[in-house]
């Protein structure tokens with residue numbers, strides 16, 4: 001069997017007496033958008049934190065293309081092809097927009113041109129010399145995304161990328177996610193906006209108190225009685 005794009009085996013994370021992830025195992029073999037939903041405290045951010053190297057699991061493994069990432073620091077995981085955005089933006093106040101992207105591109109060939117191209121892709125052309133504090137909130141979110149996209153990762157983890165965005169801004173980002181997916185990037189989308197997740201995802205995972213409650217197509221997950229009872233309100237799943 002070919003290695004999965006990403007895979008977790010028996011992933012278990014504890015914070016003191018709290019079990020944030022409880023033996024989660026799954027593999028994702030193709031690209032596309034994988035939605036990850038669940039109530040507050042279900043373990044979604046912890047899942048992203050383990051895959052991206054921010055949190056070490058008590059048990060289990062995380063793999064990217066068959067390579068064990070468990071315990072590697074975030075910068076090596078990023079270099080291996082898995083990057084992320086943060087729920088609370090982590091931009092550098094002293095760097096300009098362009099400099100944010102020149103950091104990952106470093107001395108690479110055509111780094112500056114590639115950075116400018118990427119800024120155009122996320123709709124930030126014209127903001128190159130500004131600092132994060134001079135950007136609108138939606139622009140800051142797009143800069144965070146652009147930084148995660150530098151160096152052409154194979155997998156990007158998006159932790160609540162739509163939080164705090166107006167409807168039109170979040171529509172634009174969803175369109176961009178669709179383009180990235182079509183370009184072959186695998187996206188793992190953690191999001192409280194369930195209708196958006198169901199609309200864009202090829203596969204939806206539902207976490208409930210650290211366990212994988214459901215895993216299927218958006219239609220399968222939206223009609224799963226256990227999911228509806230544990231998590232989804234009827235309003236959330238209506239078209």
Ligand SMILES: Nc1ncnc2c1ncn2[C@@H]1O[C@H](COP(=O)(O)OP(=O)(O)OP(=O)(O)O)[C@@H](O)[C@H]1O
Pocket residue numbers: 015018019020038039040041042043044045046047
């Ligand atoms: N650093 C930490 N220290 C202690 N407990 C933590 C820590 N991080 C997460 N937890 C706990 O682990 C559980 C899972 O949290 P996590 O943030 O992964 O959930 P989530 O599904 O992302 O929630 P939300 O939707 O509210 O962001 C929660 O009970 C949370 O309080």
